[in-house]
Ligand SMILES: NC(=O)c1ccc[n+]([C@@H]2O[C@H](COP(=O)([O-])OP(=O)(O)OC[C@H]3O[C@@H](n4cnc5c(N)ncnc54)[C@H](O)[C@@H]3O)[C@@H](O)[C@H]2O)c1
């Protein structure tokens with residue numbers, strides 16, 4: 001009997017078996033959770049249906065979080081299977097490419113800023129608002145953020161601003177939903193080679209610097225993130241809310257460039 005037995009959880013953001021959301025789904029399934037999935041793009045339906053099958057689930061829904069009607073439809077369709085459920089994972093992030101490369105100001109535009117904040121930040125409270133009437137007490141909401149929200153990470157640029165907003169939404173959602181017994185948290189994950197990381201200039205360098213600098217002297221994996229996510233989604237974390245938990249091997253706590261590189 002896993003520590004998520006009896007929990008019904010919606011997982012967004014599974015795009016490949018390297019997705020952080022895939023690691024989270026795997027860990028939650030291993031602890032006995034019942035899972036549902038959302039994805040974006042009809043062309044991925046078969047792939048996501050296959051992933052869901054790996055986790056004993058047939059519940060897959062197409063939802064572009066940039067469209068309020070699709071968010072509403074996601075939860076009305078889900079309610080046909082799950083009148084009530086126990087939480088969701090928001091593993092969604094996007095900014096136009098020019099907004100996450102090169103000089104911050106050169107890549108800055110009102111449209112790129114709007115899109116980054118709409119998809120990467122607004123979508124989390126928007127999903128929470130739509131899901132709230134269906135959430136059991138002791139439900140748990142979780143989003144994924146990055147160090148670039150609080151520290152300047154070269155090239156992360158407008159995504160850093162969106163993640164700062166996302167992290168603030170964790171605190172305000174926790175305040176709004178807490179009286180209903182619902183907890184809201186974030187995981188700030190270290191860099192992981194996923195599709196969202198592909199094509200990022202200098203990503204390889206970021207990975208190697210982190211592997212050399214972080215106290216655990218390695219990069220984190222989607223399994224590392226998945227295990228902490230499963231904990232935060234469970235009643236074991238009943239006393240944790242409005243919190244950003246770092247799953248980055250301690251990297252964010254070390255002043256770079258001073259420690260001896262790993263032997
Ligand atoms: N990979 C990393 O280094 C890293 C580190 C810290 C945080 N994160 C965050 O983790 C989360 C998951 O990203 P990932 O690294 O697993 O990459 P990924 O590409 O596997 O997942 C990103 C997901 O966002 C989804 N998405 C994008 N636009 C969407 C939209 N309009 N509607 C619905 N879904 C949409 C994609 O379909 C995809 O499933 C993101 O929030 C990302 O910012 C990633």
Ligand SMILES: Cc1c(CN(C)C(=O)CCc2cnc3c(c2)CCC(=O)N3)oc2ccccc12
Nearest residue numbers: 093094095097100146154155156191196197200
């Ligand atoms: C780490 C790290 C990441 C991974 N990460 C934490 C992320 O949050 C990735 C976010 C992301 C958002 N939008 C897009 C893309 C990635 C690539 C494809 C695209 O067109 N748009 O991205 C970086 C960008 C610059 C510097 C570091 C990083």
